[in-house]
Amino acid sequence: MxxxxxxxxxxxxxxxTSILEAARKVGIxxxxxxxxxxxxxxxxxxxxxxxVKGERTLTASCAVPVYEGMEVFTNTLKVRNARKNVIExxxxxxxxxxxKCEKNGKCELQDLxxxxxxxxxxxxxxxxxxxxxxxxxxxxxxxSKCIRCQRCVRTCAELQDVSALTVARKGEHMFISxxxxxxxxxxxxxxxxxxxxxCPTGALVERNYMEEVWEAIDDPKKHVVVQTAxxxxxxxxxxxxxxxxxxVTGKMVTALKRMGFDKVFDTDFxxxxxxxxxxxELLTRLKQALVDKEKVxxxxxxxxxxxxxxxxxxxxxxxxDNLSTCKSPQQMFGPLAKTYYAEKAGIDPKDIxxxxxxxxxxxxxxxxxxxxxxxGFRDVDIVLTTRExxxxxxxxxxxxxxxxxxxxxxxxxxxxxxxxxxxxxGGVMEAALRTAYEIVxxxxxxFPNLNIMPVRGMEGVREASIKIExxxxxxxxxxxxxxxxxxxxxxxxxxxxxxxxxxGTSPYHFVEVMAxxxxxxxxxxxxxxxxxxxxxxxxxxxxxxxxxxxxxxSHENPEVKLIYDDFLEKPLGHKSHELLHTxxxxxxxx
Amino acid sequence: MVLDRETKLKKLKEHQTKxxxxxxxxxxxxxxxKCLSMSPDEIIAEVTExxxxxxxxxxxxxxxxxxxxxxxxxxxKYVICNAxxxxxxxxxxxxxxxxxxxxxxxxxxxxxxxxxxxxxIIYLRGEYNYLRPxxxxxxxxxxxxxxxxxxxxxxxxxxxxxxxxxxEETALIESLEGYRGEPRNKPPYxxxxxxxxxxxxxxxVETLVYCAMxxxxxxxxxxxxxTKDSRGAKVFSVSGDADVEGIYxxxxxxxxREFVDLFGDGDTKAVQVGGSSGHCVPRRDFEKTIxxxxxxxxxxxxxxxxxxxxxxxxLHNYLEFFCEESCGQCTPCRVGSQQLxxxxxxxxxxxxxxxxxxxxxxLAETMKVAAKCGLGQSVPNPFLSIVNNxxxxxxx
Ligand SMILES: Cc1cc2nc3c(=O)[nH]c(=O)nc-3n(C[C@H](O)[C@H](O)[C@H](O)COP(=O)(O)O)c2cc1C
Ligand code: SF4
Ligand code: SF4
Ligand code: SF4
Ligand code: SF4
Ligand code: FES
Numbered sequence: 008m009x010x011x012x013x014x015x016x017x018x019x020x021x022x023x024t025s026i027l028e029a030a031r032k033v034g035i036x037x038x039x040x041x042x043x044x045x046x047x048x049x050x051x052x053x054x055x056x057x058x059v060k061g062e063r064t065l066t067a068s069c070a071v072p073v074y075e076g077m078e079v080f081t082n083t084l085k086v087r088n089a090r091k092n093v094i095e096x097x098x099x100x101x102x103x104x105x106x107k108c109e110k111n112g113k114c115e116l117q118d119l120x121x122x123x124x125x126x127x128x129x130x131x132x133x134x135x136x137x138x139x140x141x142x143x144x145x146x147x148x149x150x151s152k153c154i155r156c157q158r159c160v161r162t163c164a165e166l167q168d169v170s171a172l173t174v175a176r177k178g179e180h181m182f183i184s185x186x187x188x189x190x191x192x193x194x195x196x197x198x199x200x201x202x203x204x205x206c207p208t209g210a211l212v213e214r215n216y217m218e219e220v221w222e223a224i225d226d227p228k229k230h231v232v233v234q235t236a237x238x239x240x241x242x243x244x245x246x247x248x249x250x251x252x253x254x255v256t257g258k259m260v261t262a263l264k265r266m267g268f269d270k271v272f273d274t275d276f277x278x279x280x281x282x283x284x285x286x287x288e289l290l291t292r293l294k295q296a297l298v299d300k301e302k303v304x305x306x307x308x309x310x311x312x313x314x315x316x317x318x319x320x321x322x323x324x325x326x327x328d329n330l331s332t333c334k335s336p337q338q339m340f341g342p343l344a345k346t347y348y349a350e351k352a353g354i355d356p357k358d359i360x361x362x363x364x365x366x367x368x369x370x371x372x373x374x375x376x377x378x379x380x381x382x383g384f385r386d387v388d389i390v391l392t393t394r395e396x397x398x399x400x401x402x403x404x405x406x407x408x409x410x411x412x413x414x415x416x417x418x419x420x421x422x423x424x425x426x427x428x429x430x431x432x433g434g435v436m437e438a439a440l441r442t443a444y445e446i447v448x449x450x451x452x453x454f455p456n457l458n459i460m461p462v463r464g465m466e467g468v469r470e471a472s473i474k475i476e477x478x479x480x481x482x483x484x485x486x487x488x489x490x491x492x493x494x495x496x497x498x499x500x501x502x503x504x505x506x507x508x509x510x511g512t513s514p515y516h517f518v519e520v521m522a523x524x525x526x527x528x529x530x531x532x533x534x535x536x537x538x539x540x541x542x543x544x545x546x547x548x549x550x551x552x553x554x555x556x557x558x559x560x561s562h563e564n565p566e567v568k569l570i571y572d573d574f575l576e577k578p579l580g581h582k583s584h585e586l587l588h589t590x591x592x593x594x595x596x597x
Numbered sequence: 598m599v600l601d602r603e604t605k606l607k608k609l610k611e612h613q614t615k616x617x618x619x620x621x622x623x624x625x626x627x628x629x630x631k632c633l634s635m636s637p638d639e640i641i642a643e644v645t646e647x648x649x650x651x652x653x654x655x656x657x658x659x660x661x662x663x664x665x666x667x668x669x670x671x672x673x674k675y676v677i678c679n680a681x682x683x684x685x686x687x688x689x690x691x692x693x694x695x696x697x698x699x700x701x702x703x704x705x706x707x708x709x710x711x712x713x714x715x716x717x718i719i720y721l722r723g724e725y726n727y728l729r730p731x732x733x734x735x736x737x738x739x740x741x742x743x744x745x746x747x748x749x750x751x752x753x754x755x756x757x758x759x760x761x762x763x764x765e766e767t768a769l770i771e772s773l774e775g776y777r778g779e780p781r782n783k784p785p786y787x788x789x790x791x792x793x794x795x796x797x798x799x800x801x802v803e804t805l806v807y808c809a810m811x812x813x814x815x816x817x818x819x820x821x822x823x824t825k826d827s828r829g830a831k832v833f834s835v836s837g838d839a840d841v842e843g844i845y846x847x848x849x850x851x852x853x854r855e856f857v858d859l860f861g862d863g864d865t866k867a868v869q870v871g872g873s874s875g876h877c878v879p880r881r882d883f884e885k886t887i888x889x890x891x892x893x894x895x896x897x898x899x900x901x902x903x904x905x906x907x908x909x910x911x912l913h914n915y916l917e918f919f920c921e922e923s924c925g926q927c928t929p930c931r932v933g934s935q936q937l938x939x940x941x942x943x944x945x946x947x948x949x950x951x952x953x954x955x956x957x958x959x960l961a962e963t964m965k966v967a968a969k970c971g972l973g974q975s976v977p978n979p980f981l982s983i984v985n986n987x988x989x990x991x992x993x
Contacts, residue, residue, distance in 0.1 A: 050782040051926040064966040070782035092963040096932035131939045181925025
């Protein structure tokens with residue numbers, strides 16, 4: 008342990024701890040902007056300056072490790088003046104229009120300006136006019152609000168290994184750009200929104216579609232249905248005054264009903280459906296490979312994360328056959344709402360507006376893919392993030408905390424614990440195994456209480472293998488097979504797994520990939536801030552919810568059984584192919 | 598006392614007979630033999646006792662740097678010769694490389710023995726690429742000689758990426774590694790985590806030549822020159838309103854007055870010591886200002902201004918340079934430089950009152966202590982020294 012003093016308070020921390028972290032440990036806050044717990048240290052914003060005895064200059068506390076006997080002062084006049092100057096400089100470059108800004112009230116720059124009582128323009132206004140890139144349907148980039156902290160650049164490079172964003176030019180002309188300064192829609196960006204989630208200001212935000220939703224609700228001719236993804240309910244509370252990890256499922260449903268949606272459905276229902284389709288697809292591929300000796304692409308990869316889909320389309324376009332052809336649960340829901348539900352409810356599908364609430368920005372892009380029109384209409388019309396929903400709940404004027412618990416509407420509203428865990432990395436794998444194993448053997452997966460612990464957790468790549476024993480007749484060829492699976496989250500980890508596939512050395516049968524660290528619970532559309540601690544709390548909430556569910560296996564979902572009986576007939580059947588499966592597109596690598 | 602040009606040149610010649618280490622021809626084979634006859638500790642002691650400080654601008658004691666690097670335990674260590682020379686008005690490293698490249702190589706080899714490094718890299722300013730074929734030829738011969746003499750060390754040349762900031766040692770290393778030339782956070786310093794995260798000594802071209810000479814001749818001669826804080830001599834690039842221009846090796850510790858008498862045109866009103874990032878010394882301070890680490894340190898650039906020059910324009914030029922050449926990553930430097938520039942423009946145009954200069958001075962003080970690297974930290978040097986000494990020229 009290293010002993011030092013901060014503001015004369017003795018502190019003892021692990022070697023290698025930064026001054027900033029050491030200070031936070033003893034309850035001293037040091038302001039920061041470029042620092043983010045998930046990212047490597049940049050040390051470029053310079054608001055975290057402190058005084059270290061014996062140093063000629065001030066020290067960036069985020070970037071400098073402590074040493075024995077160090078004497079740190081975090082709140083001297085010299086420090087305060089320098090920090091204030093730095094904030095003034097940032098604001099002088101900044102197009103301040105807080106009232107109109109997406110980040111108003113949730114902006115780290117604004118908070119600091121308030122804390123340091125900085126006047127908006129103490130220096131000469133250097134801000135550039137609006138320079139907004141709205142080419143992507145998911146993400147909006149506004150250079151005039153950028154403080155060049157490079158959190159986005161580090162996110163895209165370190166966590167996602169995509170490097171769609173780079174630092175361009177130098178000096179006064181330095182800015183955050185893309186390959187050849189192309190619009191975001193024309194580069195390798197996956198729309199994952201992880202950069203948005205880490206941008207301290209309004210420079211990177213999701214495309215906001217709140218107004219479109221209010222308009223649809225207000226239109227008497229429209230029948231507006233909403234679906235909510237599994238990871239929304241365990242994080243929404245954070246933007247409404249709850250602590251990370253508090254589930255607000257029932258209140259969320261009530262809030263949506265009060266906002267005026269005609270039906271409040273659950274994406275969890277189509278998550279269960281995904282398992283039925285994807286599980287069957289996996290088993291079919293295994294049969295083709297093992298019995299029919301056909302050439303079939305293995306390992307099979309999950310396909311519910313649209314950021315991951317766009318990534319593989321760019322980076323590993325020779326391996327698109329390895330992707331499951333299943334649409335994501337969001338995109339399975341859309342066409343079912345406009346066919347099955349429309350039929351049952353007797354509503355003309357052209358009058359149905361399908362809204363979805365997602366933890367994800369990439370889903371905004373996914374909904375607009377040209378092929379996503381299986382119902383004959385745009386399957387999903389408007390995609391909101393968890394953050395947008397929180398804002399709309401506030402706009403709606405409802406007291407969320409005191410709202411009663413509501414229930415999802417039926418037909419597309421019932422779900423199981425298997426669907427709930429889709430929100431966490433490893434969840435799709437666990438759900439698929441619970442079902443597939445039982446189809447093949449007739450009994451439950453051999454893990455206590457159905458909890459497949461080896462695929463849970465926050466390790467970047469996790470692997471597991473299950474020996475298949477006691478197969479029923481139809482699946483006898485799988486008797487004794489070691490089913491090898493892997494789980495990766497964050498695209499940098501996906502690349503590790505994909506590399507093996509591209510090189511032909513992958514040992515797995517089935518791999519789950521989620522574009523975002525932690526899976527959907529850490530999605531780009533989730534409440535900010537996100538860090539490992541928050542992600543772990545959200546994951547705990549998800550597994551808790553699973554344990555409390557009446558059904559915990561997708562194939563036990565009564566509404567899923569009903570839809571197969573009434574409409575789809577069987578997994579991978581003709582209708583399924585038409586509505587629930589898709590194809591992929593090769594894309595350029597720059 | 599205004600001397601005519603002839604007399605100045607004569608006096609300079611006299612000076613040069615006393616001080617002639619950099620451009621004196623030497624047998625590099627003998628230098629290497631001498632080096633081999635000494636232990637690493639002895640080499641470091643010899644350099645340390647000479648009092649030599651880095652000639653690249655920052656003035657870090659060279660012996661100490663080598664000692665730190667020598668103490669690191671690592672299978673691979675590097676010696677980098679900083680030949681990025683980007684400071685406007687500085688061209689001494691170019692001349693040294695043109696005339697005495699072998700001595701630069703020898704300095705690197707000596708360093709390699711001192712710190713136990715296996716690879717040497719010369720980071721050559723992009724604009725000096727025309728030197729490369731000749732340098733490479735000499736280097737090939739030198740590498741061969743190293744091998745013959747049993748050194749486990751060889752040197753390669755890499756071209757710089759054309760930005761001033763890449764002369765800053767950690768930006769230089771980033772650039773060598775193929776990244777954008779952005780200075781790193783320090784600590785850790787290159788001596789422990791440098792190129793490829795391995796212990797690395799970065800030295801200026803001129804520093805390395807002095808090292809070679811100190812090893813060749815012992816440090817006695819070096820110690821006789823200069824002052825307590827500024828041992829030895831250094832190479833100056835003299836430009837501006839000068840009667841005599843060019844590259845001269847001069848003893849450290851002379852006053853600006855003595856310097857101006859040797860080089861000036863008789864009407865010198867200010868000398869910018871150390872280039873754009875250095876200090877501007879006004880005429881009234883010529884006598885009392887010593888050229889050296891106790892007074893005004895310099896990487897070698899000496900620019901003279903006579904009374905026909907507008908110091909506003911001089912400052913304006915420097916600030917424009919920094920607005921352009923800042924790497925742009927840190928707030929105080931990227932935005933601060935622009936504010937200083939736009940600020941003096943606004944005052945000049947009457948858009949801001951003269952008192953606004955006080956805000957700018959406070960900002961300059963912040964930049965000194967808040968910027969991430971030497972570039973941003975030294976923008977205030979020309980700013981404050983010109984604004985404080987030529988207030989009227991800035992305001993009116
Ligand atoms: C902006 C900036 C530019 C620099 N440019 C150079 C340069 O061109 N050449 C050089 O030798 N040192 C340059 N330096 C200093 C180097 O960072 C480093 O201190 C030096 O190379 C160490 O060598 P020395 O100890 O032999 O002087 C620069 C420093 C800064 C901050
Ligand atoms: S980014 Fe922050 S400071 Fe800037 S306009 Fe938006 S809320 Fe205000
Ligand atoms: S959305 Fe994702 S892929 Fe696109 S720039 Fe941001 S982090 Fe990179
Ligand atoms: S876009 Fe946001 S995260 Fe990226 S550099 Fe600008 S302010 Fe920082
Ligand atoms: S001081 Fe200037 S050059 Fe140095 S890191 Fe900061 S912006 Fe870059
Ligand atoms: S938070 Fe430390 S420099 Fe930005």
